[in-house]
Amino acid sequence: DTYRVPVMMLADGLIGQMMEPVEMPEFKTEAQLACAKPWAAAGWHEGCGKPRAVINSLYIEDEALEALHQRLQASYRQIEKNEVRYETFNTEDAEVIIIAYGTISRVCRSAIDELTDMGVKAGLIRPITLWPFPNAAIASIVSQPSVKKVLAVEISAGQMVEDVRLAVNGRKEVAFLGYPGSRIATVEEIIAKVKALRGE
Secondary structure (H helix, E strand, O other), rough: OOOOOOOOOOOOOOHHHHOOOOOOOOOOOOOHHHOHHHHHHOOOOOOOOOOOOOOOOOOOOOOHHHHHHHHHHHHHHHEEEEEOOEEEEEEOOOOOEEOOOOOOHHHHHHHHHHHOOOOEEEEEEEOOOOOOOHHHHHHHOOOOOOOOEEEEOOOOOOOHHHHHHHHOOOEEEEEEOOOEEEEEOOHHHHHHHHHHHHOO
C-alpha cells in the first residue's frame, strides 16, 4: 500500500500446493490501519485527527487529468527504482545464464549444481518481481565477458522470455525451454539444453 497500486501474486500450480512455515505480523484493527495511512479514508474514527478525505477518480478538465497522469508516472518510476526484486546464484564467471522464476527456478538450481560438477559454468537469475522486471540486473550480468548464452526456462509456452529478450537487448543469444500446461522441464532436460547451447 506504499504506492496504492494493485498487486498480483503470480504463482504456478505447484507453489500453490506447497506448504512452508510463515510468520504473521502483529494483528492491527481496521481503525489502526486507517489512522496510520495519510491517504486512507478513515471515516470518523476517533483519535485519527485527520481531515475528511474526499476520493475522486473523475477528472473532466484536461489539465487536471494530465496532472493526475504525471503524478502516476512519477509513482511508477519510483516503483521501478525501489521495488525490483531478484536473486542470483552462481552467476560470476558463468558461460550460460539461466533465467527462471517459480517452481522451475528450483529445478534450474539443481541442474546448475550438476553442471558445476561436470565443469560447466552456469548461473541463475531468479526474478522475484516480474514488474518491475530486473532489466538492469539482467543486462549487467549478461554483459560479463564470460557469458556466451542466455536460457529462459518457464512452465509455459514462453511468456517471460520476451521480457528477457528486451532486457538482454541483443547482447547475447537468448534461447528458450518450456512446456505449457503442467509439464515441467527436468534437471536432465535443462542440462541437455545447456550443453546443446555450448555446442556439445
